[in-house]
Amino acid sequence: MAKKKRLAPASAWVELTTTRSDWDALPAADLRMMVVQTLWIRVFEEYVLELAADGLVHGPAHSSIGQEGGAVGSILDLETTDFVNGSHRGHHQFLAKAFGHVMEPAGDGVPELTDEVHTVLRRALAEICGLAEGFCKGRGGSMHLQWREAGAMGTNAIVGGGVPQALGFAFNQQRAGSEAVTFTYFGDGAVNIGSVLESFNLAAARQLPVCFFIENNMYAVSTPLSTSTAEPRLSARGLGFDIPSWRVDGMDPLAVRLATAEALEHMRTGQGPTIIEAEVYRYFHQNGPFPGSAFGYRTKDEESSWRERDPLDLLRRHVVRRELMTEDELETKKQEITDAMGAIGDELFEPVPDGKPGQRRVRADKWPDPGFVDVGIRGDLSELDDSRYEEQDTFDGELTDRRFIDVVSDVMGRAMELDESIVVLGEDVDGLKGGTNGATKAALEKFPERVLGTPISENAFAGMGGGMALDGRFRPVVEFMYADFMWVAADQIFNQIAKARHMFGGESAVPFVLRSKLAAGTGYGSQHSMDPAGVLTTAAGLRVVAPSNPFDYVGLMNTALACDDPVVVLEHVDLYSSTGTGPADDLDYRIPVGKAALRSEGDDVTVISYLSMVRHCLEALEQVPEVSADLIDLRWLDRASVDWDTITASVRKTNRVLIVEQGAVGTSYGGWLSDEIQRRLFDWLDAPVTRVTGSTASPSISKVLERAAIARTEEVVEALRRLPNF
């Protein structure tokens, strides 16, 4: 008979409820503040639904009516330096954080609806309606509300998508030496998503001051919680990660506040993350002005039983009971905010001429200019203005033969000396004396505390890097051990990091560097051998650079590290072990964004390539001396940074193009480039643009099949010889 011993989780898991004495002990000023803020949010949200019913909100209006208590109760005690981010349902938290930022601390009187509060209401409403004066210039709308000055770091339309970024905010707050914390809000529907669970784990592993605030409103759109999990007490998730967790009635704002106070104490004293699960109820459907019961997934009785526990009514009862405000004063406050919203509406909207009674439309001058559509996808690179640029041909310093991987390591170590904000993170980067390839050797030797090994959870650590970059106090250098892992972290790379700047208004920097390793030819098979360039360059917000030799790596990495846009630096394992010309001691120069390099010159064809294939092209041209070619090493691959001057001059001379890359044709890079070339340079082409790519299949483990699946020198030789056939 086996012996069994009952085990207990390492962290506490508690349910917190309030008593009359707690309400009596609540400072008067705080209670007045809570009731007034909750009232403002409620009336604001009702006005949003009114606009939605009138067709004035383009897209969904996810109202928080019924859930205000969780927001007000948790945010009341936050400072501006504390951060929040949230989900698609985030009006209430955004407003509560913004109110906290603009309002005086609670005092003796009834909180006033000041001009600053009025401006918050107006800009929030304008943003929700997609208007130019909104917090994100109308780009974000209901689901992407951001006001960095107030510590509202952005709500998010990908369920769970904002959670990993909160780790980055919290890291920066902690690493900057402050006691500030981050609250990340998400719903019951997000709690089973990988990026959330990965984030629980990573936050706990690194003891980050982040509160995972679960608004459990029991329905993911129409799916009830009981059918989506066997453990509907969602705060139980924390136990598996050693995160102390609180479960509270979110309809009781004071209960939320008391749980928050305990969580804040835990986080501000450096003990790591917390989880608060607040049971709340949205009175309306997922979005729009109709109750959930109208869609048949819940009953009217259920809805009315929750409405009886309405957080605003609860606050009103206590504030009146304690004779801190009268019913009349409350009605006056309600009329005041109702009038304020009406006045804001009158300024943003106008009656439709000859329309139905009450029919309104957006005033024409309130819309964003359509010409604003692409503004601010990336920065203007002015942060690079003072750069010292060098090219190998004109370099004054000493040149010597360098192993590529040593240069990768050295330039990062050197950059970390010069820029204390650089932090390296990724899998095994802090182990094996410098990662799986030695790329972080110098960084680890010099600054071990700035080289963070992460668990195998690309979404969490890529997103954490994204959060660090969005905050900006630290500059993350994230490593993907294999490029293929971008699929695992696709939400963070493509939906979040690449879009953040544009989506939130086009102004805030995202200084994020991703080192991504290509490994075709190493026998790692179908899931570790892709060339990601073709896919990465579909994201307009990413810059992508592919250094082909040690000298370029130094300059291009320094530029990436100085650039305020997210930059993916592609590296190839074939290059790591190669030796090439590099600087003997100068590791500080940069190479400009958008400048290609001409590696050979000729008249017959323009060969365009990048990364390790540049060397294969040079070898191929040696073997086919009858073809004289311009060989363009693109270096910068993304659409915004491709060097059209160099390409154009060459194609006008040669009238032929061969684009060379290594990877499978399906995810290949050259397709868009070929398309762009034929449109820009049609009248200069004397033959179709030809291409070298890998095969259709992903490279297999088997050595011969892998070789057959990728392109190297031999494929380029064949393509050069076949040029006359096109």
Place this chain on the structure above:
Amino acid sequence: MATLMRVPEVAAGATEVVLSEWLVDEGGDVQSGAPIVVVETEKAIVEVEAEASGTVLRRLVESGTTVEVGSPLALVGASEEAGDTDSLLAELGVTQSGGKDLEPAQQASEETPAETDPESGAPVAEEPARERIFATPLSRRLLAEAGIDLEEVSGTGPNGRITKRDAVQACRERETSTSTTEPADQPAAQPARAASTPGPSYSEVEHTRLRRAVAARLTTSKHSVPHFYVRRVVRIDALLELRAQLNDVSAQRISVNDLVVRAVATAHQEVPEANVVWTDDAMRQYDSVDVGVAIASERGLVTPVLRGVQNSTPSAIARRVRELVDQANKGKLQQRDLEGGTISVTNLGMYGVDEFSAIINPPQSAILAVGAGKPQPVVADGAVEVATLMNLVLSVDHRAIDGALAARWMTALASVIEQPLRLLA
């Protein structure tokens, strides 16, 4: 039965011509072989001869219009058929819409009525199936800039595609296919249009196709053919004496220039390495000596070629030159008269010009510019005497002929001019 006469391919590769002048009115009679109409190509102005005898029942193209080669030109038949030309044309498959739009007749005569457009009820003009010509974007642009139709070019690329190589070749051929020398006086043309706006007054005469072609070829020759020049003064007293004697016995008056042309042939025979033209791949040396003669005709500058000059007598040369001048003035030169040769002779001596140098007429490799013969003091055997001297300047394509070779050729020429009896040997 009436015959439909179509626009002939008057010059190799020409796809369209300008009909400049009808020589026979509608209702007028023509004999087979007699000129019926004058057309102008880029290369020449040509009289087109009637293919059959009969009455011109209908002229199908108006003067001044551009027509495609092969399109209907005129209906010629018996005069009694004149009443019903429309049905005759219909039988021949010609739908008349005038000018350039006339399409070649359909090959098959179909019993069924022509298809109609279901919406308008109008007959659908059936495009003759014309094969798409494949050409790269670059070659299309190059040919368009050179004004060369794709149909004139044969493609050597994949699928017969016209590529840059073909386009460049076509441009080069176009540039070298007609004669050039330095401009001679043009017949005075009437100003077409006076400047109407204030400012310096000027008048403009629109270029003829011939003038444009001459201009293009001269430009290309001077740009692409590396010229060098060899100058020599020859004494022509003996030549003049021989000419006088010949003219005493010849029905055809022989000019100094005719004798120079003959002397060129002899020089070429003596220095056959100079009887060459440059091609991209090889040096082409000719057995026969064909010599171009620049003619400032009433219609413009042309350089018809005399064949087999090495076997011709001076009087035969004189007669042939006279014919060519006559044909040039009448616009009757044929394309074949304008092609070939390795050298041309151009002469401004009759205008008193002492010396000039000329631009080579590609693909030829040289041109000899002949100045006026004038009495000059010379030193002979230590004494001054008067001799008639003539300046010769040979322009040479350095790709084909080097300096020493040109000098040798010039010596041979001078020698035969100064001992002219050898011309008759």
